[in-house]
Amino acid sequence: MIIVMKPGSTENDIKGVSRLLESHGLGVHISKGVERTIIGVIGDKRQLDGIPVELMPGVEKLVPIMESYKLASRTFKPEPSIIEVNGVKIGGRRLVMMAGPCAVESHDQIMEIAFAVKKAGAQFLRGGAYKPRTSPYSFQGLEEEGLKLLKEARDATGLLVISEVTCERAVEAADKYVDMFQIGARNAQNFQLLREVGRSRKPVLFKRGPSTTVEEWLNAAEYIMSEGNYNVVLCERGIRTFETSTRFTLDISAVPVVKSLSHLPIMVDPSHAAGKAQYVAPLSKAAIAAGADGLIIEVHPNPRCALSDAAQQLTPDAFDSLCGEIRKIAEIIGREF
Ligand code: PEP
Ligand code: MN
Numbered sequence: 395m396i397i398v399m400k401p402g403s404t405e406n407d408i409k410g411v412s413r414l415l416e417s418h419g420l421g422v423h424i425s426k427g428v429e430r431t432i433i434g435v436i437g438d439k440r441q442l443d444g445i446p447v448e449l450m451p452g453v454e455k456l457v458p459i460m461e462s463y464k465l466a467s468r469t470f471k472p473e474p475s476i477i478e479v480n481g482v483k484i485g486g487r488r489l490v491m492m493a494g495p496c497a498v499e500s501h502d503q504i505m506e507i508a509f510a511v512k513k514a515g516a517q518f519l520r521g522g523a524y525k526p527r528t529s530p531y532s533f534q535g536l537e538e539e540g541l542k543l544l545k546e547a548r549d550a551t552g553l554l555v556i557s558e559v560t561c562e563r564a565v566e567a568a569d570k571y572v573d574m575f576q577i578g579a580r581n582a583q584n585f586q587l588l589r590e591v592g593r594s595r596k597p598v599l600f601k602r603g604p605s606t607t608v609e610e611w612l613n614a615a616e617y618i619m620s621e622g623n624y625n626v627v628l629c630e631r632g633i634r635t636f637e638t639s640t641r642f643t644l645d646i647s648a649v650p651v652v653k654s655l656s657h658l659p660i661m662v663d664p665s666h667a668a669g670k671a672q673y674v675a676p677l678s679k680a681a682i683a684a685g686a687d688g689l690i691i692e693v694h695p696n697p698r699c700a701l702s703d704a705a706q707q708l709t710p711d712a713f714d715s716l717c718g719e720i721r722k723i724a725e726i727i728g729r730e731f
Contacts, residue, residue, distance in 0.1 A: 395435045395457065396432050396433065396434050396435065396456075396457050397411055397432070397455075397456055398453075398455050399430055399431040399432070399433065399452050399453060400430070403453075406451075407450070407451045408424065408433065410450055410452070411452070412433065414445070414447065415435055418441040418442060419441055420435055420436060420437040420441055421435075421437055422434070422436065423471065427473060432471070432472060434464075434470045436465070439458075461609075461612075461655070462609075463612040463613045463615065465624065466615045466619055466657075466658055467656060467657075468656055472657070473657060474653075475624070475657045475659060477627050480554055482517045484597075484627050484687055485627070487728075487730055489687065489688050489689075489720065489724055489730065489731040490518065490688030490689075491511075491514075491516040491688060491689055491731070492599075492690040492691070493516040493518070493520060493690070493691045493692075493713060494508065494519045494520040494692070495521050495694045495707065496522055496525075496700060496701075496706075496707060497533065497535055497536075497540070498522065498557075499536070499701050503694075504543045504546075507521075508553055510695070510710035510714075511713060512552070513714070514717040515731065516717075518690075519551070519555050519556070520556050520690055521547075522540070522557060522558050522702070523537055523538070523539075523557050524537055524540075524558055525702055526560050526581070527702065532702065533701040538567045540557075541567055541570075544572065548573075554573040554574065555573055556572060556573065556576050556599060557571075557572045558576040559577065560578070561587065562590055565587075565594065569594060573597070574596065575591050575594070575597070575598045575599070576598075576601070577591065577598060577600045578601055579601045579603050582600075585617050588617035589617055592619065592623045593621050593623070594623060595622075597627065598625060600626055601629045602628070602631060602633065602648065604631075604632065604634040605634050608651050608655065611628070612652075612655060612656055615656075626658050627659045627687070628656070628659065628661070629661045629662065629663055630648040630649065630663070630686075631663035632663075632667025632668075640670065640673060642667045644667035644680075644681070646680055649686050650685055659688075660686055661690055662677075662690075663689070663690045663691070664689065665690075665692040665708075670706055675719065682729075685727075691713065691716070692707040693707060693709070694707035694708075694709070695710065
């Protein structure tokens with residue numbers, strides 16, 4: 395439920411309502427719009443049964459949130475959220491670029507790629523240390539050793555780092571080394587894991603599952619938020635359809651749809667959607683033109699020799715020229731990069 399305050403309601407009115415909610419064991423989320431303040435009620439609204447909240451000074455009306463996801467909904471928070479990750483804002487005017495290899499493979503590989511993506515304009519270095527591979531016999535990642543290498547690259551370049559966490563043990567380890575957790579497509583409905591990262595306050599890039607609807611995805615994001623972690627950035631990475639010419643089908647419509655249903659920022663991963671390097675640039679440009687807040691792209695110093703996702707990773711040069719094109723699109727749509 396939300397409580398819509400009247401235009402011109404005072405700070406004291408807002409405080410009065412907040413105190414009332416808190417005294418009934420409820421949490422409060424205040425969104426200050428240009429005209430009105432909206433107070434989001436966190437918790438079981440039945441705590442307020444019989445209490446005439448609508449008669450409190452400054453209150454205009456009480457509005458139930460009809461969606462099954464609450465904290466992630468636009469009703470709860472009408473203004474778009476900007477998630478700040480150690481100084482980089484996701485969801486603001488400036489686009490965010492995360493780039494790096496599918497997997498951290500060695501010290502030299504991650505260092506080389508970190509300097510290259512930084513030079514091209516990325517703010518984040520990505521790299522998988524825990525790799526949820528389709529086959530158990532494929533390279534599974536360097537685990538904590540990989541996280542340490544990411545941290546070294548972070549210290550050397552000043553880039554922020556993001557890495558996927560697949561289980562409680564990975565969350566505990568990654569917490570020490572990374573700026574942002576990534577939840578991968580295969581864990582998009584692993585509700586235990588979502589609750590686990592929800593109990594942390596570290597920002598989370600939350601990828602859509604290949605077979606989840608937007609509504610299921612937002613409900614899954616609610617698992618993270620309902621534990622108190624509101625630092626969630628959504629990421630569309632392609633869904634399973636009947637089409638086989640790309641690895642998955644990038645659901646560009648998810649960008650405006652999510653923006654209308656949720657206040658959370660949304661990024662796009664064209665690499666895993668395309669599965670082939672040649673399609674990454676066009677999909678990236680489409681995503682930014684459609685309103686995505688940024689991209690996460692796989693880049694490898696020598697894609698052909700990559701230990702995972704070799705076909706879809708860009709060379710540093712291809713990534714650099716893509717960044718140049720994104721810069722032009724950003725200018726046309728009134729954003730910066
Ligand atoms: C990845 O980012 O390397 C990855 C495995 O992505 P996804 O979870 O989208 O498949
Ligand atoms: Mn990959």
